[in-house]
Structures are given as structure tokens and as C-alpha cells.
Amino acid sequence: MKQAFFFSVVLLCVGASGTARAHGDFRCEVPKVEWKSQMDLQRKLTAEGWKVRQVKTDNGCYEVYGFDAKGQRTETYFNPKTFEKVGEMKQPS
Secondary structure, X not given: OHHHHHXXXXXXXHHHHHHHHHOOOOOOOOOHHHOOOHHHHHHHHHHOOOEEEEEEEEOOEEEEEEEOOOOXXXXXXXXXXXXXXXXXXXXXX
């Protein structure tokens, strides 16, 4: 009985940590003066084969909605200074 309870608690904790990440709990700590423009990010991604629908700011990151180079619908977060990918959530096509 104790093992079943322990296993349930572990699963609950793992599920909760995955949920936070799945809902876009990404953060970028970059001073605004160091940010590159959203348009520069959109041009970079378009040149790489992306179809960008929208770029907005969320938790200090650029959040991009659209389709990646493989045609997968995605919500992807980028560092606004380096354009390095900091996280993504693939969505069903």
C-alpha cells in the first residue's frame, strides 16, 4: 500500500513539472536594450523555411507561432538577444 502511494506521488510530481513546461514556462533574462527586433527574428526563421504567423513577447522571450522548417505547427520561444531557441511546444498539425 505504501509503495502504491509513493508511486502515485512520484507520478503526480512528474506530471506537474511537465505541465508547467508544457504551458510555456520559459524565461529570458535579457535587458531590453540588448534585444534584436522581432522582424529580424522573423526574417531569420523565414530564410530557414519557417512560416511565421505571429511573433510576440512572453516572459522576456520572443514567442513565435507558426510552422517550422519541417512543416510542424509550433509555438517556439527564442532568446531576444541571440535568437537561440529556449523552448518549444509542438502542436498537432
